Amino acid sequence: GENVEQHPSTLSVQEGDSAVIKCTYSDSASNYFPWYKQELGKRPQLIIDIRSNVGEKKDQRIAVTLNKTAKHFSLHITETQPEDSAVYFCAALSSGSARQLTFGSGTQLTVLP
Amino acid sequence: SAVISQKPSRDICQRGTSLTIQCQVDSQVTMMFWYRQQPGQSLTLIATANQGSEATYESGFVIDKFPISRPNLTFSTLTVSNMSPEDSSIYLCSVGSSTDTQYFGPGTRLTVL
Numbered sequence: 001g002e003n004v005e006q007h008p009s010t011l012s013v014q015e016g017d018s019a020v021i022k023c024t025y026s027d028s029a030s031n032y033f034p035w036y037k038q039e040l041g042k043r044p045q046l047i048i049d050i051r052s053n054v055g056e057k058k059d060q061r062i063a064v065t066l067n068k069t070a071k072h073f074s075l076h077i078t079e080t081q082p083e084d085s086a087v088y089f090c091a092a093l094s095s096g097s098a099r100q101l102t103f104g105s106g107t108q109l110t111v112l113p
Numbered sequence: 114s115a116v117i118s119q120k121p122s123r124d125i126c127q128r129g130t131s132l133t134i135q136c137q138v139d140s141q142v143t144m145m146f147w148y149r150q151q152p153g154q155s156l157t158l159i160a161t162a163n164q165g166s167e168a169t170y171e172s173g174f175v176i177d178k179f180p181i182s183r184p185n186l187t188f189s190t191l192t193v194s195n196m197s198p199e200d201s202s203i204y205l206c207s208v209g210s211s212t213d214t215q216y217f218g219p220g221t222r223l224t225v226l
Contacts, residue, residue: 034215036217042219043205043219043220044156044205044217045217046214046215049214089155089156093213099144099213100158100171101215103155103157104155105154105155106155
């Protein structure tokens with residue numbers, strides 16, 4: 001089955017700086033890669049996603065890049081703000097009829113004011 | 114996106130008892146999933162809830178321990194049976210769209226004493 005690795009496990013940045021979180025996946029047939037943000041005590045919220053037919057997608061301060069050849073994708077947050085502090089999870093959608101998401105281990109992002 | 118609710122939001126239970134968690138969606142959805150999130154950990158898929166047929170369980174999860182019902186396209190239940198302290202977790206349902214995007218319910222925080 002699919003295996004997703006996520007790095008780093010913790011990340012601290014100064015307010016206004018950029019943050020980058022990286023994930024690798026094992027199933028070359030995976031074709032959908034969402035990112036979720038989970039604040040303490042809250043449900044995971046989808047913040048951006050990308051499909052395998054594009055290499056980059058941007059939404060205001062958030063962007064995701066995908067390298068299908070290397071089987072890795074990254075989340076980029078620019079001009080970080082204290083409210084960006086949360087745990088971020090990457091995920092990959094397995095191929096086949098099951099259509100299941102496999103999640104990375106998560107990154108605790110702390111934005112220091 | 115669909116509005117997803119779960120009941121109860123939290124519970125404290127004695128070991129050996131069972132708890133049934135409900136997941137209600139405000140519109141018909143094809144795919145419904147149940148996840149477990151242990152403290153400080155990522156999300157692990159328990160099973161896919163199939164409407165009108167038996168759920169599809171992931172490795173390490175069995176029907177006797179986690180029976181699931183899905184009587185229609187807007188509702189599902191997960192029962193955690195014969196609970197032990199190791200079952201203390203957050204249990205989340207999610208719904209999948211035709212575009213593979215998954216949205217999560219608010220979760221049920223379970224503590225087993």
